[in-house]
Every structure is written in C-alpha cells, then in structure tokens.
Amino acid sequence: MKLLEPIQLSNLSLNNRMVMSAMTRSRADTNGVVGELTVLYYTQRVSAGLIITEAINISPQAIGSPLTPGLYTSAQMDAWKKVTDAVHAKGGRIVTQLWHTGRAGHSIDRQGERPVAPSAVAITGMQHFTSQGLKDYETPRALTVAEIHQIVHDYGQAAKNALAAGFDGVELHAANGYLSNQFLAESANRRTDAYGGSIPNKARFVLDVMAELIGAVGGERVGIKLSPFHSYEDIVLDDPVATYTYLIEELNHLDVADVEFMKRSPAFPAVPHYPDADEIELFGPLAAPTVIANMGYGRASGEAEVQKGIAQLISYSTLFLAKPDLPLRFAQRCLAQSTGSRQHVWRRSKGIHRLSGVSKLKNQSACRPRPKTVALRHSQTITHDSRSCVSFMVLPHEKRLRLACMLPFKVALCQS
Numbered sequence: 001m002k003l004l005e006p007i008q009l010s011n012l013s014l015n016n017r018m019v020m021s022a023m024t025r026s027r028a029d030t031n032g033v034v035g036e037l038t039v040l041y042y043t044q045r046v047s048a049g050l051i052i053t054e055a056i057n058i059s060p061q062a063i064g065s066p067l068t069p070g071l072y073t074s075a076q077m078d079a080w081k082k083v084t085d086a087v088h089a090k091g092g093r094i095v096t097q098l099w100h101t102g103r104a105g106h107s108i109d110r111q112g113e114r115p116v117a118p119s120a121v122a123i124t125g126m127q128h129f130t131s132q133g134l135k136d137y138e139t140p141r142a143l144t145v146a147e148i149h150q151i152v153h154d155y156g157q158a159a160k161n162a163l164a165a166g167f168d169g170v171e172l173h174a175a176n177g178y179l180s181n182q183f184l185a186e187s188a189n190r191r192t193d194a195y196g197g198s199i200p201n202k203a204r205f206v207l208d209v210m211a212e213l214i215g216a217v218g219g220e221r222v223g224i225k226l227s228p229f230h231s232y233e234d235i236v237l238d239d240p241v242a243t244y245t246y247l248i249e250e251l252n253h254l255d256v257a258d259v260e261f262m263k264r265s266p267a268f269p270a271v272p273h274y275p276d277a278d279e280i281e282l283f284g285p286l287a288a289p290t291v292i293a294n295m296g297y298g299r300a301s302g303e304a305e306v307q308k309g310i311a312q313l314i315s316y317s318t319l320f321l322a323k324p325d326l327p328l329r330f331a332q333r334c335l336a337q338s339t340g341s342r343q344h345v346w347r348r349s350k351g352i353h354r355l356s357g358v359s360k361l362k363n364q365s366a367c368r369p370r371p372k373t374v375a376l377r378h379s380q381t382i383t384h385d386s387r388s389c390v391s392f393m394v395l396p397h398e399k400r401l402r403l404a405c406m407l408p409f410k411v412a413l414c415q416s
C-alpha cells in the first residue's frame with residue numbers, strides 16, 4: 001500500500017505518507033502553556049508519518065479562542081519542548097502550525113481588545129465560541145501597514161521559537177478563514193493599499209509571511225495550508241481560481257517544502273460562483289512543493305489519491321482523533337472507507353488516555369468495535385450530520401463550553 005510506504009519530505013524521512021493534520025484541542029492553560037495531556041496526546045499519535053500540531057498563536061494579538069496554546073513565551077516553548085522530545089524519542093516527526101486568528105476571535109478572550117483584521121468587516125451568519133459561551137462576532141479593527149509588518153515579523157520569531165522548542169518545521173495556517181485566509185478574500189479584505197484590491201496585493205501578506213518564515217528557519221522546514229474553496233468563517237473570493245493560481249505560482253518561486261490543500265467541506269453550503277472542480281486536481285499540478293491532500297479521506301480514498309500521483313501525502317484529522325494508531329489500523333484493514341457520517345467520541349481526558357490502543361492492537365480481533373469506549377458516563381457521541389447539533393445543544397453549558405473548544409468548526413456548523 002503506497003500510503004504506508006516511507007517518503008522523504010524535504011529534509012525529513014517519514015515512515016509513511018499519512019500526516020496527522022492540525023486540530024485545535026484547547027488544552028492549554030490561561031497562559032497558553034500546554035501540559036502533560038498534550039505530551040500524551042501527541043505521543044499516542046506518533047505512528048503518523050508526520051504530525052502537524054494544533055494551530056499555535058504566534059503572539060498575544062493572534063489569540064482568538066480560549067485555552068489555545070502559544071509559542072511566544074519561554075514557558076510556552078519549554079512546554080512544547082517536552083512534547084517534541086517525547087515524539088522524537090518514539091521516532092516521530094512533528095511540525096507546528098502557526099496561527100493568527102485575525103477577525104475570527106472575540107475581545108472576551110483578548111483582554112478586552114477587539115480582534116484585528118485586514119478590514120473592519122465582521123463575520124456574519126455564525127457565532128464565535130468564547131470562554132463565556134457563544135457570541136456574535138465583533139467588527140474587527142483594520143490593521144495599519146505598520147501592524148501588518150509587525151505581524152510578519154512575529155511569524156518569523158514564532159518559527160525560530162518553534163525550532164528552539166524542538167519542532168522539525170512549521171506550517172503557515174492560511175486556511176479556514178483565519179488571518180492569512182482573510183487577506184486573500186474580498187469578503188474580509190476591502191483594503192485599497194498594497195495589501196488589498198488586486199490579486200497580487202491580496203496575496204502579498206501570505207507571501208511576505210512565507211518569505212519571513214523561510215528567512216527564519218529555511219524553506220525546507222516551511223509548509224503552508226490552503227483551503228481555496230472552503231467558505232468557513234464567511235470567506236468568499238471573487239475569483240478563487242485566479243487568486244490561488246497566482247499564489248501557488250508565487251510560492252513556487254520560494255523554497256517551500258509542502259502545500260497542504262484542504263478541500264471544501266461538504267458540510268458547508270457551496271459558494272454558487274465557485275467551480276465544482278476537485279481542488280487537488282485543479283491546484284495540485286500547479287504546485288512545485290510536495291502536495292498533501294486533505295478532507296474526508298479514508299483508507300481506500302487516501303490510497304487512490306496517492307496512486308493518482310498528484311498528492312504525495314494524505315492528511316487525516318478526525319480519524320487520527322478517534323484512532324491514534326491509524327496507520328496500523330490501515331495496515332490491518334481495521335478501518336473501513338470513510339462514510340461521511342463518521343462518529344467521533346468526546347470524553348474527559350482520562351477516557352482519551354484509555355482510547356489510545358497502539359500496544360493493544362496486536363491482531364485483527366482488536367479491530368472489532370469495543371462498545372465500552374462509547375458508553376462511559378461523561379462521554380458524548382458527535383457525528384458530522386445534523387444529529388450532532390441536537391446532541392450538542394442538549395448538553396449542559398460547561399460541557400458545551402469544553403466541547404466547543406475541542407470542535408469549534410462543528411459548533412459553528414450547528415449555529416449556521
């Protein structure tokens with residue numbers, strides 16, 4: 001199976017082509033410092049060819065949601081060093097995803113400061129999860145050019161901090177409606193200066209950041225995640241094909257290790273003027289860096305995608321959440337093809353420990369469903385379909401709070 005074959009990704013030798021894509025966990029303390037649970041969580045998933053961590057705030061200004069980690073204080077870096085040491089000790093590879101949330105945040109969790117964005121345009125049609133529950137999005141404050149330059153610098157510093165904390169590299173989070181994505185989209189960027197208007201101007205921020213990251217840690221350690229047709233967080237482009245074609249061609253001039261393409265989620269309404277084309281087939285062949293394909297892949301569909309030859313790697317998120325030993329399960333054919341209504345089990349942290357099962361999975365019998373894992377007292381089963389909204393809304397407030405931290409994007413779906 002090609003998916004399970006080793007591959008060289010820039011300067012990293014990976015044991016297989018299965019990447020664990022970034023997933024916000026919201027398990028940091030109020031200072032953005034992760035703890036032992038995070039060490040355990042990532043070491044449980046060390047059989048992934050490459051782990052991409054949850055998105056990590058590059059600065060206090062980057063924060064959008066409560067309990068998300070940072071990489072700008074020495075305490076935060078020391079905490080991540082424990083994670084990277086533990087992953088490396090088990091033979092894993094781990095890069096971190098660098099995050100600035102832009103307008104996708106709330107002053108409640110930003111010490112009263114309004115979010116900042118390319119332009120003063122609020123996200124509509126959905127609410128934001130805060131430490132005080134769901135709130136309407138605020139109108140963000142438009143960034144000055146000097147502030148944009150400072151953010152670009154903050155990205156470079158965060159990349160240096162990432163290497164000092166032992167990460168093998170960094171990925172720029174330019175997907176899912178956060179700051180980099182906001183600069184690319186007319187629905188968020190109404191600027192008339194060098195960072196808005198024309199396609200080259202809209203792409204300037206992302207390209208400036210990528211150049212800064214490459215200058216800081218070397219292109220062989222830098223990747224980027226893009227979601228060209230994904231409309232989450234009210235992201236709509238006038239011409240996504242032309243914009244992303246330009247961006248990819250410019251990225252090709254830089255020395256970038258990989259591009260992770262997140263395809264649009266079928267859970268979100270399609271934008272009427274967007275083409276139906278598959279993102280990997282449309283944009284993948286344009287990209288010089290290694291292509292990672294993401295969104296909804298299972299065992300067979302992931303294998304079929306790498307066999308096509310455009311994407312060299314497949315990234316999985318929700319499957320890795322539920323099955324920490326996913327490559328082994330794929331090897332043993334334990335997991336059926338993704339169905340689109342996959343179930344994810346949420347449970348308290350103790351349960352998460354027990355859910356890991358690499359050492360227990362020694363033979364095919366371990367593939368059988370274990371009902372115990374879905375019926376404990378404090379657990380709640382969530383699905384991708386509308387039932388998840390119902391089960392979410394009947395939870396008591398503090399459970400919703402915790403759950404929403406863990407599954408921000410499904411909660412938003414429930415609200416839309």
Ligand SMILES: Cc1cc2nc3c(=O)[nH]c(=O)nc-3n(C[C@H](O)[C@H](O)[C@H](O)COP(=O)(O)O)c2cc1C
Pocket residue numbers: 021022023024025054055097173175176225262294295296297315316317318319406407408409
């Ligand atoms: C709980 C959760 C948290 C996520 N957090 C992030 C994140 O921090 N950064 C990111 O780029 N994508 C994030 N995503 C999106 C995933 O990385 C991935 O693109 C998406 O889930 C599709 O992959 P899948 O079909 O294999 O689940 C998150 C997804 C989930 C379910």
